[in-house]
Amino acid sequence: MQYIDEFRDREKIISLVNRIRFESRKPMRIMEVCGGHTMAIHRFGIPSLLPGHIQLISGPGCPVCVTDRRFIDHAIAFSRQPDVIITTYGDLIKVPGSSSSLEREKAARADIRIVYSILDALTIAKKNRRKKIVFLGIGFETTAPGTAAGIIKAQMAGLFNFYVLSAHKVMPPAMSAIIQQGVPINGYLGPGHVSTITGSAMYEFIPDKYNMGVVISGFEPLDILQSIYMLVRQHEANQPKVEIQYSRVVRPEGNSQALELMNEVFELRDDWWRGLGVLPQSGLAIQQKYADFDAEKQFNIEIEPTREDKACICGDVLKGIASPADCRLFGKACTPTDPVGACMVSNEGACAAFFRYRKTAAE
Amino acid sequence: MTKEQKIMLGHGSGGKLSHELISSLFLRHFQHPALTAMTDSAVLNLPEAQLAFTTDSYVVDPLFFPGGNIGRIAVAGTVNDLAVSGAKPMFISAAFIIEEGFPIATLEQIVTEMANEARHAGVSIVTGDTKVVGTGKCDKVFINTAGLGSFHVEFPPFPGQESVKPGDVILISGTIGDHGMAVLSARNELPVQSGLESDCACLNELILEVRKASSRIKFMRDATRGGLGTILAELCEKSKFGIEIQYETIPVRETVRGMCELLGFDPLYVANEGKVVIVAESSDAQRILLALQNHPLGKDAAIIGKVVEQHPGFCWLKTEYGSSRIVDMLAGEQLPRIC
Numbered sequence: 236m237q238y239i240d241e242f243r244d245r246e247k248i249i250s251l252v253n254r255i256r257f258e259s260r261k262p263m264r265i266m267e268v269c270g271g272h273t274m275a276i277h278r279f280g281i282p283s284l285l286p287g288h289i290q291l292i293s294g295p296g297c298p299v300c301v302t303d304r305r306f307i308d309h310a311i312a313f314s315r316q317p318d319v320i321i322t323t324y325g326d327l328i329k330v331p332g333s334s335s336s337l338e339r340e341k342a343a344r345a346d347i348r349i350v351y352s353i354l355d356a357l358t359i360a361k362k363n364r365r366k367k368i369v370f371l372g373i374g375f376e377t378t379a380p381g382t383a384a385g386i387i388k389a390q391m392a393g394l395f396n397f398y399v400l401s402a403h404k405v406m407p408p409a410m411s412a413i414i415q416q417g418v419p420i421n422g423y424l425g426p427g428h429v430s431t432i433t434g435s436a437m438y439e440f441i442p443d444k445y446n447m448g449v450v451i452s453g454f455e456p457l458d459i460l461q462s463i464y465m466l467v468r469q470h471e472a473n474q475p476k477v478e479i480q481y482s483r484v485v486r487p488e489g490n491s492q493a494l495e496l497m498n499e500v501f502e503l504r505d506d507w508w509r510g511l512g513v514l515p516q517s518g519l520a521i522q523q524k525y526a527d528f529d530a531e532k533q534f535n536i537e538i539e540p541t542r543e544d545k546a547c548i549c550g551d552v553l554k555g556i557a558s559p560a561d562c563r564l565f566g567k568a569c570t571p572t573d574p575v576g577a578c579m580v581s582n583e584g585a586c587a588a589f590f591r592y593r594k595t596a597a598e
Numbered sequence: 599m600t601k602e603q604k605i606m607l608g609h610g611s612g613g614k615l616s617h618e619l620i621s622s623l624f625l626r627h628f629q630h631p632a633l634t635a636m637t638d639s640a641v642l643n644l645p646e647a648q649l650a651f652t653t654d655s656y657v658v659d660p661l662f663f664p665g666g667n668i669g670r671i672a673v674a675g676t677v678n679d680l681a682v683s684g685a686k687p688m689f690i691s692a693a694f695i696i697e698e699g700f701p702i703a704t705l706e707q708i709v710t711e712m713a714n715e716a717r718h719a720g721v722s723i724v725t726g727d728t729k730v731v732g733t734g735k736c737d738k739v740f741i742n743t744a745g746l747g748s749f750h751v752e753f754p755p756f757p758g759q760e761s762v763k764p765g766d767v768i769l770i771s772g773t774i775g776d777h778g779m780a781v782l783s784a785r786n787e788l789p790v791q792s793g794l795e796s797d798c799a800c801l802n803e804l805i806l807e808v809r810k811a812s813s814r815i816k817f818m819r820d821a822t823r824g825g826l827g828t829i830l831a832e833l834c835e836k837s838k839f840g841i842e843i844q845y846e847t848i849p850v851r852e853t854v855r856g857m858c859e860l861l862g863f864d865p866l867y868v869a870n871e872g873k874v875v876i877v878a879e880s881s882d883a884q885r886i887l888l889a890l891q892n893h894p895l896g897k898d899a900a901i902i903g904k905v906v907e908q909h910p911g912f913c914w915l916k917t918e919y920g921s922s923r924i925v926d927m928l929a930g931e932q933l934p935r936i937c
Contacts, residue, residue, distance in 0.1 A: 236855050248919040278864070280921030456919070591926045 242455030243279075251460040252284045259467045262288040264419060266555055268410060269426035270297035270584070271454050277588040279456040281463075289463065292555035293585035295409050296426060298374040298402075299326045300553060300577040300584045301508045305541045306373075306402045307332035312538045313369050313400070313530065314345040320363060321347040322356035323371040330580045333542040353385035360389065360397040369530050372401040377428040379403040379519055380493035383500035386521070386528045398530035401521055404506055407437050408517035414445045416511070418554050422466040424459070425451035427481045432497075434489025438477045448475035451485050500525055509577060510550030549576035552585050559589040566590060605700040610730025619728060623706055627713040628692070628723040640724035642689055644748050648755070650685035652676060653744035661708070661738055663784040665777075665795030668741060669708035671871055673715040673723075674800045675822065676745040681802035682818040682874055684755045684809070685747030687719060693727040695740040705739065719800035721745070753809050761816045764839050766905040767883040769876040771804065771890050772797065772898040774826050775854040775868035783857065790860075794853050799872035804895045811889035814879035821873045824928050827866030829875050830903075830913040831927040841913040843903030843925070866915075867928040877905065 267273055273293045276282065282291055295301045311332050314321045321337065328337040328347065341347040346366075350356050353370055360368040372382040382399060389397040406429050413420070425438060430451045438449040448469040452462035462480040469475050479485050497519070506518025521529040546564050551557035559565050559578065569575040571587050578586035608615040625634055632640035656672040673690065680687040692712065696705065716723050749755060776797040783792040801820065809815065821829045826848070834841045850865045858865045872895060878886055883901055890896030913925040 236852055236859070239855075239859060243919075245919045252920075274862070277923060280915075280917060280923040283921045283923070284919075456921075591924070 239455065242453070242457040244457065248284075248456055248460060251457065251464055255289070255460065255464050255467055256286050258464075258471060259286060259289060261470060262290075263421045263467065263470055264290045264292055264555075265422050265424055265463060265466055266292050266294040266413065266418075266420045267424040268294040268296040268406060269424075269428065270300075271428060272296065272424055272426070272452065272459065273585060273588050275454045275456075275459060277591070279459070281456065281459055284460070285463070289467070291424075292420065293552070293588070294413060294555055295508060295510060295553045297578070297584050298378070298404070299330055299580060300549065301404065301409070301510070302330070302373060302402050302577065303507045303509065303541075304332055304543060305538070306400070307336070308538050308541055309400060310337060310369070310371055311335050311340055312536045313534060314340045314347055316367070316534075316536065318365070319346070319367045319369055320359060321345070321369050321371065322350045322359055323347065324351075324373065325349045326580070327371055327373060329574065330577055331574060333539055353381050354388075357385060357388060357392070357394060357397065360394045361392070364396055367396050367398060369398045369400055372399045372403050375404055375406050375426070375429050376432045376497070377426075379405075379501060380432060380490075380496045383496040386500050386525050387496070389528055390525070395527060398528055398533055399521060400530040401501070401519055403501065403519035404508070404517055405503070405519065406433075407440075408514040409508060409511060410438070410441060412508075412511045412514050413554060414441075414447065416554065418556055420447070420555065421470055422448040422450070422475070424462055424466070425449045425477070427451060427453050427458075427485065430479070430481070430485045430489070432490050432493045435477050435479055435485065435487045442475040442477060446475055449477045451477075451479045451481050453481035453484065508553075510553035544575050547576040549578045549586070552576075552578050559586040562586070603702040605696045605698060605702060605705065605730055607698050607730050607732065610696070610728055616728065619702075623702070623709055624692075624726060624728070627706075627709045628716070628726070630722040630724050632689075632722070632724040633726070640689070642724065642746070644688065644746075648749040650680050650683045650747040650749070650755070651744070652679040652683075653742065654679060655740060655742040657737065657740050658781070659737065660781070660784050661704070663781045663796055664793075665780055666798040666871075667708055667711050668739065669710075669712035670715050670798050672741040672743045673712050673719065673721070674798050674871060676743040677719045677721055677800040677802055678820040678872075678874070680745045680747035681800075681805045682820050683747070684753055684818070685749050686753075686806075687721045687745055687747045687800075687802050689724045689746040690716060690721050691725045691742075691744045692723050693729075693742040695729050695731060695736050695742075697736045697738050698730055698733050700738055708739065708741075715800060719802055753806075756818055757816050759817055759833065759837070762833070762837070762839060762877050762905055764905050764907040765880055766816060766877050767880045767901055768830070768841065768843065768903040768905070769878070769883070769886060769890065769899060769901050770821070770826060770849065771801070771874045771876070771896045772872075773849040773851045773854065774821065774870055774873060775850060775858065775865040777871040778825070778868035779854045779857050781869075790857065792853050792857060794851070794857075797870055797872035799895055801872060801874050801895060804890065804893045805874065807893050808876065808886055808889045811885045812878060812882040814882040815876060815886070816879070817877040819875050821870045821875050823869050825865070825867040825869060826873075826875065827864065827913075827925045828927045831925055833877070834911055834913050835927075836911065838910050840906045840909035840911065841903060842906045842908075843913065843915050845915055845917045847900050847902045849898045849900050866925060880904070
């Protein structure tokens with residue numbers, strides 16, 4: 236397959252692995268903050284190629300995992316309204332809320348539809364003018380511009396039966412919080428898709444303020460290994476900086492059109508992150524001028540009190556200070572078929588990836 | 599019957615309409631003396647005493663997809679369940695649950711496909727049933743088929759999972775993921791035109807060729823829902839052996855790979871409807887491979903791995919660049935990723 240097989244080339248992979256092994260001396264903990272990276276790292280078995288002193292740890296990069304249980308409860312409450320159709324990305328439907336999940340509500344005949352893009356949700360809104368269509372807006376800078384474009388399209392088309400429940404978040408505050416909260420890492424594998432939108436400048440504070448490198452990486456084995464190699468070289472030379480490995484897609488200035496859309500529709504607000512708590516100016520709320528499409532403002536529904544499972548350590552897993560295997564629920568009370576915590580639900584979640592690909596890593 | 603005719607509740611009432619539907623549609627296509635006698639049970643003659651018996655229900659959305667329809671799967675799926683047990687498929691039952699308002703012409707297309715597929719596989723549809731439910735009570739049409747097969751003295755049942763030992767080889771009869779991706783691209787929700795066809799097919803003839811080539815086959819399974827990955831994980835689960843497969847040897851069509859990349863799916867977990875996984879003694883690996891490749895349904899067959907002593911209970915996938923990871927069972931459905 237063109238544009239993919241080149242990045243899985245055997246000789247090049249082996250030569251990169253050898254270079255990493257040859258040049259890396261100091262122990263290193265590298266955090267990835269993109270769920271796509273978590274999946275790729277496990278799927279391609281990257282940890283099995285690295286020397287023992289380089290550790291890869293998963294950070295808060297999976298949008299489903301960092302989302303508040305209250306958001307799910309909110310969506311469930313909407314889905315129980317007789318005239319509402321919930322439209323959502325597939326990952327969300329299994330996430331447990333306080334007492335139910337969208338999957339269970341679907342089985343109980345709520346109208347919940349999986350869509351691949353917000354445009355599909357708009358089509359549903361067009362075809363069902365008498366119903367209220369709620370789109371669950373989730374994700375970082377990658378998906379937020381799409382949601383913004385959807386809201387603007389809905390306004391232009393006069394689709395006033397279309398609403399967005401926004402749990403969109405931005406990445407830099409979380410990367411900053413991880414370091415401030417004392418999680419021991421030596422560098423970030425920068426998120427490839429987020430950076431496609433935002434560009435690389437927004438990470439400059441990380442080397443400046445925290446003396447730590449960021450390498451924005453692609454998603455193929457060669458991309459990830461080359462990024463690790465770049466971080467190793469920075470670390471060995473003690474010269475942390477922001478670099479773009481994924482240069483075939485990411486430009487330093489980002490995608491200005493997408494950023495304009497985001498700024499047009501959203502505004503920053505303080506937001507709650509699983510594992511990290513409330514981070515200032517880290518969430519995206521819909522601006523007042525688009526309030527007609529804001530599900531939070533247009534629906535007045537009672538939502539059940541939020542309950543979290545106390546034994547679940549998703550928070551620590553997301554911060555990279557605990558491994559999924561440290562959790563006493565892992566693999567027993569909490570499995571991909573019957574998840575307790577959000578990290579086990581999403582394909583991109585650290586626990587799900589760990590369960591699927593490395594549950595016998597100790598052997 | 600005219601094109602506009604639709605299934606009504608009366609077609610399932612057991613009265614005149616039912617009778618008409620059965621004789622003008624089902625009996626016309628499924629012609630077998632045991633069926634046309636219209637008795638309460640089919641009375642059958644079986645050559646040998648040892649039998650294989652299986653049943654499966656089929657619900658497919660959409661009913662028609664590139665490379666087949668629900669009727670074809672309903673026959674092939676049950677034929678394959680018998681064939682991978684080592685039996686010669688003989689007789690099949692067909693029970694329909696039909697939604698009120700379903701066009702009779704569409705039902706006829708499905709029934710025709712079933713009759714063709716059965717004829718092709720050399721099995722007879724000998725008994726059946728029709729029920730009609732109100733609008734919204736089922737999704738268009740559901741089909742249940744049960745199958746009866748018999749074992750020839752020369753070809754007894756396969757020894758099964760317990761006989762599998764380190765050193766045995768693992769083969770797959772062709773490319774994986776074709777059916778799942780063909781169905782997915784046929785659904786309206788995904789704007790992809792793939793040109794991909796389902797691999798839906800009866801495998802009994804192919805399996806017979808393989809059996810003629812080797813008597814050292816230990817285990818067979820058709821890799822349907824859950825895909826190849828789930829079968830392998832199941833095979834070694836709770837076993838004293840492990841499995842090792844080599845990524846590059848697994849046949850996957852470029853289109854399927856591309857669609858999987860796009861959606862974040864793993865082809866190992868995408869459904870097939872015409873692929874068999876074979877475990878056999880390594881001494882016969884090449885003979886089996888040749889027998890598979892000489893048949894049109896097995897032309898892309900490959901040896902993909904082996905049974906090992908290491909990591910008992912787990913299947914590991916190795917890549918040519920030296921990395922490895924576990925292949926586990928699929929939990930729930932594969933869902934497209936957010937970003």
